Amino acid sequence: MFSIVVPTLGEKTNDLRRLFDSLRKQDGVEKEIVLVVQDNYEQVEKISMEYEDLDINIFNVDFRGLSKARNYALKHIKGDYIVFSDDDCWYPDNVFFDIEKILCGTAVGLVRIYDPNKKEFYKNYKISAQKNIKFLDIFKVSSIEIFINTKFVKKEDIYFDERLGLGAKFSSGEENSLLIDLWRKGYNNMLNIPEIGVFHEKKDQYILDYNMYFHQKGALFSRNFSNITSLILGMIFLIKKVKLNLKHYVYYKSYIRGMKDLKKA
Numbered sequence: 001m002f003s004i005v006v007p008t009l010g011e012k013t014n015d016l017r018r019l020f021d022s023l024r025k026q027d028g029v030e031k032e033i034v035l036v037v038q039d040n041y042e043q044v045e046k047i048s049m050e051y052e053d054l055d056i057n058i059f060n061v062d063f064r065g066l067s068k069a070r071n072y073a074l075k076h077i078k079g080d081y082i083v084f085s086d087d088d089c090w091y092p093d094n095v096f097f098d099i100e101k102i103l104c105g106t107a108v109g110l111v112r113i114y115d116p117n118k119k120e121f122y123k124n125y126k127i128s129a130q131k132n133i134k135f136l137d138i139f140k141v142s143s144i145e146i147f148i149n150t151k152f153v154k155k156e157d158i159y160f161d162e163r164l165g166l167g168a169k170f171s172s173g174e175e176n177s178l179l180i181d182l183w184r185k186g187y188n189n190m191l192n193i194p195e196i197g198v199f200h201e202k203k204d205q206y207i208l209d210y211n212m213y214f215h216q217k218g219a220l221f222s223r224n225f226s227n228i229t230s231l232i233l234g235m236i237f238l239i240k241k242v243k244l245n246l247k248h249y250v251y252y253k254s255y256i257r258g259m260k261d262l263k264k265a
Contacts, residue, residue, distance in 0.1 A: 001029070001030040001031060001032060001078060001079035001080055001081070002026075002029055002030070002031040002032070002079050002080075002081045002082075002083055002096050002100075003031075003032050003034055003077035003078060003079030003081065003082050003083065004023065004031060004032070004033045004034065004083045004085050005034050005036075005070055005073040005074070005077070005082065005083065005084050005085060006019070006033060006034065006035045006036070006073075006085045006086070006087055007036045007038065007066055007069030007070060007073070007086075007087070008035065008036070008037055008038065008044060008087040009037075009038050009039045009040065009087075010037055010038075010039050010040025010041065010043050010044040011039070011040060012087050012088050013043060013044075013047060015087055015088040015090075016044070016047055016087045017047060017050075018090045019085065019087060019088075019089065019090045019091075020033075020047070020048075020050075020051045020054060020056075021090070022090035022091040022092075022093075022199075023054060023091065024051070024053065024054065025091075025093040025094065026091065026093075026094060026095070026096045026097065027094050027097065028094065028096075028097040029096045029097050029100055030079070031054075031055065031079070031096065032055040032056075032057060032077070032078060032079060033054060033055065033056045033057065034057050034059070034073040034076055034077055035048065035056055035057065035058045035059065036059050036061055036069040036070075036072055036073050037058060037059065037060050037061065038061055038063065038064050038065075038069060038167075039064075041060040044058065045058060057076060059072065059073070059076070064167040065162060065165060065166070065167035065168050066160075066165040066166040066167055066168070066174065067160035067161060067162045067163075067164060067165035067167075067168060067174045068160075068162050068167070068168075070084060070160050070165075071159060071160050071162065074155065074158055074159070077155070079150075080149065080150050080151055081096075081099075081100065081103060081147055081148070081149055081150070082147070082148040082150060082158065083096075083146075083147055084143045084144060084146050084175070085144060085198075086143075086144055086200070088200065088201070089113075089144050089198050089199060089200040090198075090199045090200075091197075091198055091199065092196055092197075092198075092199065095195075095196070095197055095198075098195070099111065099147055099193065099195075099197060102130070102191070102193055103147055103149050103191070103193075104149070104151075106132075106149060106152065106189050106190070106191040107148070107149055107152040107153050107182070107187040107188075107189050107190065108146065108147070108148055108149070108153070108179070108182065108187065108189070108190040108191065109146075109147040109148075109149070109190075109191050109193050109197075110133065110141055110145050110146060110147075110190060110191065110192055110193060111145050111147065111193045111195060111196070111197020111198060112125055112145065112193075112194065112195060112196050112197060112198075113142060113144060113145060113196075113197075113198050113199070113200050114196040114198075114199055114200075115199065115200065115201055115202040116199055117201065118201075118202055120202055122142070122200055122202050123140075123142075125194070127192045127194065128194055129192070129194065130191065130192060130193060130194055131191070131192055132188070132189055132190060132191055132192070133190050133191075133192050135183060135188075137192075138176055138179045138180055138183065138190075139176050141175055141176060141179060142175065143174070143175035144198050144200065145197065145198065146175060146178075146179070147197070152187065152189070153182065153187050157181075157182065157185055157187070158178070158182070159178070159181070160174045160175075160177075160178055161173075161174055161177045161178075161223065163219075163223075163262065163265040164177060164219070164220070164223070169219075169261070169265050170215075170216050170219040170220070170258070170261075170262065170265070171216065172216050172220070173216060173217075173219065173220035173223070176220060176224075177220065177223055177224060180224050210242065210251050210254075211250070211251065211254040212254075214234075214238065214251045214252070214254040214255040214258065215254045215255065215257055215258035215261070216258060217234065217237060217255060217258065218230070218234060218254065218255035218256060218257065218258025218259040218260075218261075218262070219258040219259065219261060219262035219265075220258075221233050221234060221237075221259070222258065222259035222260075222262045222263065223262055227259070230259055231256075231259075234252065234255045234256075234259075235252065238251055238252055238255065
């Protein structure tokens with residue numbers, strides 16, 4: 001059985017219907033939807049009632065935060081395969097059936113995100129072969145790419161750091177930290193699956209706030225490495241990400257501030 005974890009604020013009603021419609025088209029597998037509603041519960045409940053043919057377990061909670069919602073859902077799942085969905089993504093027809101055949105022999109599978117409207121991949125995927133990823137590849141993973149096989153991974157070992165993720169002090173890095181934790185617990189057979197596993201609209205180009213970006217990265221690296229290693233990695237990351245100029249100093253200060261703020265969180 002697949003357990004599809006879906007946190008929602010209940011604001012994207014059309015997107016939620018699109019997600020449910022796509023889950024209706026997953027033939028050949030058992031599935032349950034664990035829906036954690038953090039706002040607009042009545043609206044979400046009404047939509048869920050339109051899909052009585054789906055096994056939807058809906059929970060109304062009084063807290064905010066993507067990682068908190070996922071951790072809450074993980075306490076209620078019954079399936080062997082865990083999928084971390086967003087309410088604005090959706091799935092190709094019968095993709096779960098195909099993924100199950102690949103995932104049955106590995107702990108973690110990592111699929112590709114695709115925008116079928118723009119006909120573009122969500123990011124630049126460099127690994128083309130179906131093979132286990134390396135440790136550093138973890139930092140390129142998005143949460144909706146992750147499929148976890150609980151026949152290999154203990155459910156109690158799957159936990160999101162609630163200081164990280166949308167709605168928390170640091171809005172990113174929760175999925176990378178989860179995979180790092182699993183890797184260090186011995187679940188390092190994480191398989192790159194070079195197939196389209198999930199759909200998501202690709203955002204148009206936008207101006208990146210580098211101060212905020214490096215603040216988030218400082219928290220991520222500080223959470224997962226020693227202070228010295230974090231400082232070194234931060235400098236390497238900074239030089240690779242931004243053309244060398246005087247702003248490096250400002251961005252590195254933001255990075256260090258993120259390291260410190262993580263310790264206080």
